[in-house]
Amino acid sequence: MSSSSFIVYCENLRSVNIPESVDQMGDDPFAGCKDIKIDNKSPFFINENGVIFDKSRRFLIHYTASLPDDYYEIPESVEWIGKHGFYKCENLKCVRITKNVKFMGNNAFSDCINIHLINDSPYFAYEGGVLYNREKTTCMHYSMGSGVKDVKLADTVRTIGRNCFWNCTMIDSIEIPKSVRQIGYNPFANCRNVRLINHSPFYATKDGALYNSDFTELVCCPSTAPIEGTVTIPDTVINIGRNAFTGCINLERICIPENVKFISRGAFSECINLKEIEIPESVEDLGDWCFNKCRSLERVIIPRNLSIKPNTFNSCNAEVIGR
Template identity: 25%
Template sequence: MLKKMLSVLMAASMLLSVFAVSFTSASAAESPQITGVTGYAESEDPTRVMGDAVDGNTETFWHTKFNSNEVNFETDTKNSYYLDLGAEYFVDKFEYVPKQRADKNGKITDFELYGTLDTDRESAEWSLITTVNGWTYGTSGEGTESHSVEIADPKPWRMIKITVKGSTKNDGDPNSFICAAEFRVFGTEEPSEVSVWEYEEVGTDSARITKYNGTDVNVVIPETIDGRTVSSIGAMSTSTSVFKEAYDKGVMIESVEMPDTVVLINQHAFRGIASLKTVNLSQNLTEIRTSAFLDCSSLEKIDIPATVTDIGNNAFIGCEALKTVIIRGKNTYINNEGASAYTAAFGFMEISQKTKIEGITMVGVEKSFAQRYTTTYPHIAFMTIEDYETRPELMWEYTINESNKEARVTKYLGNDVNVVVPDKLEGYDVVAIEEYTFKDAYDKGVKVESVVIPDTVIFIRDNAFRGLDSLKSVTVGNSVKTINRYAFRDCTGLEIIDLPASCSTLSDGCFIGCANLKTIIIRSENPFIDNAGASSWLAAIGFMDITQNEKIEGITMVGVPGTNTEKYTQKYPHINFMSIEDYERGGILGDVNGDDELTVDDATLIQMYIVGMPVENFNVELADVNEDGQISIYDATLVQIKIVNK
């Protein structure tokens, strides 16, 4: 029904040169009753069958079985009844007509209404549409008046289920009964947007949304309503939010998606919607007016396009969770970047600016109004758009544990093949690289070649790098304690890895299948290496597969003598051991021929060198075995002693 707001409209037309009238859900024709409905009852008396409740005749009625106690609301026994609509309809109203007799028996007081798109009621998946409690009939239950429930956000259903939870009873009757003269369902085969939105006409072809009547917490504003383009949100002169009534009824709106047809957000349009977390703005928006998002306390981020020329005073005041404000326009004016009291747009809990909101970052263009705003209010940090869009948070998926104040990377999203894992995300230390962190990128063609792990990381989890055959080098941070199962399995391009002293656990299979990994440096003085003690299937290093059927030859494990690193090479003698000291010196003292082991050949070569005989490939630095600054017969003798004691 058109609202005749002529005096207001005349004034508005003078000021705005538009003709605006208001439509509400009542302005559209009421949806028709769906005809051809058939019914099925879990309980019915042979003389009062379910068909009597859908025959269009209020003189007949359906009744559960007379003189029976088979209906039980507490155990949900024979208390569900089904309506097949014959096709899919957007159901927006359900009406119940009790039997037209002045008695108390079997009139529905409480029920749940369900819908499904399936046609088989027994196998159908049912969705709750609404719950109704407390219908009454006259003063004592003998009335015959009809009741109905309107459904604010219609969805398509093929079948409707009525599960009755309570009904009236005759005095003294121990049994429960249910009856109906008519079950009526109303709806259309196409959705009606007018039932969800109220709006005002603007000019000949635009609409200004003024009220949301829906129940969806993730709201998508339509581009058009009744053929009109939605150009603005919020009434021209009101302090009431478009979403207030729905919010007050318990619709905890979490997100709003705005079409690019919207050019204006009017004052107070979203005010006080404390549940609102995200808003995707129109890319053609030009103005956000006074108090538009005032007290949207859960809003975490807002990205304002460059098309916006003006952000009104108090627009985002009271948004205590709003820590990221992106303003893409260099000339977007922000109240009050040059600031008198009561007019700031961001950064305070109340319009009087008594309480600052700390931890806000305003992202924008250098030398813009946005940057000047942060100069006026220095508790707000400034970051350029370029820096913001290349920050680590965009390159990774991750989880945050606020109680432990830590982050864990779960997926690499970048395209760089030389990867630096960030030490912090959202200000929290990155402590773990989780399972299959690099798999998705690798499968998409990002052949990661090198990875630098920061000193904050403690755990490299199962399968974290598994299958990255392009990976050639990994720099492991000085805090890593654990490399979990299969963490680097089948990284066939990896040739060397240097593990810090903090790394005390190498789990089973962590380097299995690394065919070219020939040098593994383990600096821990007390490492646990699966399986230094070893039963089959658990080796960490030195085999192509977990069954240990194929050895990888030519591996040297570098570590502290006498620790599990050396014991591992004793368990698997195809792996050589070298002390860290020897490795950093460039080889084993006495191994003058460079074959990574002490043999009689080395002693012989030293003796030949001493007497002046020609020798080839002789490492003079390793010949001074006793490190006295001379190469003598004592050095050759020490090599022989080491060979005997080996």
């Protein structure tokens, strides 16, 4: 039997039992369950004071967010820290990555608002509040508790991993070096105060927003970009990327050009002051969670033949008008 991520983000869940029959567990299924208590009966896992490992203690799966400690040293048996393993651990101020850790899933320390790291592993590098792979070709994580507000990425970085600056509202600027060739799902989502300084020939900035080099995809539009509440998207744009406007709280109005075909998952989520938007006939796909928590959105005009996914307007009371 396999345990998947069906429990993730259940903030009101207080306890869960892992029965003897469970022999597999995917990416941290308890991520976001802040106050959960886990009773483990499975011989395939170990619950060590709220920290879940596989039976060999080589794979750290979950660290319970409500644990009171402000320091944690990863056991030297651990070789792999799972995806979202320390998600939203707000009490933690420091985690020591020990010498045998070789692998790390996406967003292992995401939303840990007070954290900084001590790295003893030769498989990673940590400098200026940023965790990289050993060669410093991939940016994996920014530590919210590092105190670094102006982030200058290493000039060896080729890939900025998805979500690695997620919710980092304390950052003032991020400098993207010329070596960068790839940026994952908007890694700067909800960096509300950030100014993006780009040197990469594979990307371009215009009016404070970040695009790919040929301006066919809008990667990120932070809250510093709107002018008097408005953003103008170039008419070359075909795709508004995943979480491109997430947390852009200064956005009130936007004109989407007729060339846009795709508005990706979460594109305008948490744009809390966006009031009205018209989706052009050219759009073929409107992503899930696209207008999540757009609490001021009053009206959305969409093409009649455009399908709406179940969570497109989650926590949003806008009137949806087909034309």
